[in-house]
């Protein structure tokens with residue numbers, strides 16, 4: 001599979017390397033085709049890895065992963081010709097974090113709207129699925145915990161897209177995946193990210209993940 005990753009941060013580079021490890025081809029996108037972080041990542045990740053602009057990565061990928069600064073999502077999607085996203089599965093890993101009032105961050109949208117819904121509105125022809133936003137980047141691939149398999153929650157409007165994401169998650173080592181419904185469930189998944197962040201600030205650890213206990 002060809003994967004276009006929008007974003008050169010920890011999430012984009014981690015997921016990009018993971019897709020390459022699983023045998024896929026990945027193009028990492030940034031604002032500038034000459035982005036140094038992306039160039040270094042491609043160099044160290046090998047022949048299945050390349051880089052370019054956000055629009056280049058979107059054209060390359062059959063699957064698109066959005067892993068940009070949440071407040072930049074709209075600008076990033078606007079920089080991509082719409083036909084490059086049409087019909088494609090777009091995995092939204094982002095959170096609408098607001099750092100203006102210090103740490104921990106808040107959310108700049110919530111309760112009656114969400115970052116996930118904004119992404120789906122910005123890319124109406126893409127099949128957006130929220131995923132991976134509730135865990136740190138170090139746990140996104142092959143999460144291993146002494147306490148058992150952590151849970152991943154996803155949401156999106158397209159049932160087939162969510163099945164595809166569930167299979168990708170299984171390939172990434174996530175055995176516990178729950179579909180929380182339409183993309184509007186991002187209204188609840190995005191605040192859950194803040195719970196994850198606050199636990200990190202309070203304990204000083206950043207490798208935790210959520211586990212749902214069932215009877």
Ligand SMILES: NC(=O)c1ccc[n+]([C@@H]2O[C@H](COP(=O)([O-])OP(=O)(O)OC[C@H]3O[C@@H](n4cnc5c(N)ncnc54)[C@H](OP(=O)(O)O)[C@@H]3O)[C@@H](O)[C@H]2O)c1
Nearest residue numbers: 007008009010011030031067068069070072094095136137
């Ligand atoms: N870090 C984690 O462990 C983690 C875990 C779960 C979810 N998330 C979420 O995943 C997303 C990515 O997080 P991250 O830490 O990997 O990276 P990040 O630092 O939040 O974002 C980096 C990317 O955002 C782009 N960007 C920043 N400002 C921009 C602007 N004004 N216009 C266009 N693009 C802009 C950068 O473009 P350039 O490449 O051109 O600089 C870069 O590709 C975030 O929404 C975050 O909340 C993060």
